[in-house]
Amino acid sequence: MAQYTTREITPEIGCEISGLDVRRLADPAILAEIKTLIGKHHMLCFKDQNLGAQELVDFTERFGEPDSHILRQYTHRDHPAVYVISNVEDRLANVNDVSLNWHTDLAFKTHPSAFVVLHAEKVPEVGADTCFASMQRVYKALTDEEKARLRGRLATYSYVRLHAKRTRIEPLTAPLSPQQLAESPDVYHPLLRRHPDTGEEILYLNLPDCMGIEGFAEDEALGMIKGLFDRITDPAHVYAHKWSVGDLVIWDNRTLLHSATWFDPERYQRRMLRTCVKGEKPMPSVPLQAAAE
Secondary structure, three states: OOOOEEOOOOOOOOEEEEEHHHHHHHHHHHHHHHHHHHHHOOEEEEEEOOHHHHHHHHHHOOOOEOOOOOOHEOOOOOOOOOEHHHHHHHHOOOOOOOHOOOOOOOOOOOOOOOEEEEEEEEEOOOOOOEEEEEHHHHHHHHHHHHHHHHHOEEEEOOOHHHOOOOOOOOOOOOOOHHHHHHHHOOEEEEEEEEOOOOOEEOOOOOOOOOOOOOOOHEEEEEHHHHHHHHHHHEEEOOOEEOOOOOEEEEEEEEOOEEEEOOOOOOOOEEEEEEEEEEEEOEEEEEOOOOOOO
């Protein structure tokens, strides 16, 4: 391996990498090592990185095509693929919003994010951790009967529903524009899908923008999703990442849920740069069943 050190964070989530400038991922051999690590640990934290916005985009492109966020009022002024999470800009703060809820990013898109990247430029002394929880841990604990109940079922996701939950939009009452509505129709993803890198069957779901599951009444469907979310986010299995300036974290958005934690924006400053890698259309682990089945 290249000259850097790795430390497993928990048996289920995360590996810390020290002594590696991520610009060196231009070397195919090093990049292959890193991709093996993220396949094993689902989340990597590179310590002590000092990257500009373009260098962050360059890093992201090592893992696939960068994707953009629908809320363009928060994107970097010079780099539209970079989303700025901050309370130090000359615009409405983009902190302490729906990201405080457990979620997987961009489930409302036809091609949800494959990987998400966060780079810490300013971090509060207290709060603003990012918590991670493994959907695969719960998948492996499902009974055969539970898997059979989910297999072949499609869940419906709506960005319109998610947007309605936001409380800090600029302006606060701004509805989605016709262009944004056209870009965000409802989508349908299998609850059990095939991971494109490993071929494994994986559990994939998101509560904040879920409208229902085919073949189930809405209350029953959302109850199922919430029950699975509660199992995934069992505090005994959550890893809370305490940020340091220079941390660069990338995680597999298809296997992990994540959640921000609150901080006091009157006392502390926070500035994070976020990118994401456009994923594939989620494919069912088995041919889709008819609703009657």
